[in-house]
Amino acid sequence: MATNDIRVCDQCRHMKMKTTVAKIEKLAPNSEIKVGCKSYCGPCKRTPFVFINGRYIKGATEDEAIAKALVHLKKK
Secondary structure, three states, rough: OOOOEEEOOOOOOOOHHHHHHHHHHHHOOEEEEEEEOOOOOOHHHHHHHHEEOOOEEEEHHHHHHHHHHOOOOOOO
């Protein structure tokens, strides 16, 4: 099984950790999600983002950022 590196920033104003982590766990159930500051403060202040497998993916909303990030999931 492929391992995905998924990270979200708990300091981001545009993401709610409780809902973000739950949504990602549902869509990528066998992935480990790391929560913590990503030192990406400039863009983080302006837009929601998810770090996945080496890429910062942003969106206009939390849901859009998650949807765009899931395209980069490693498959089996």
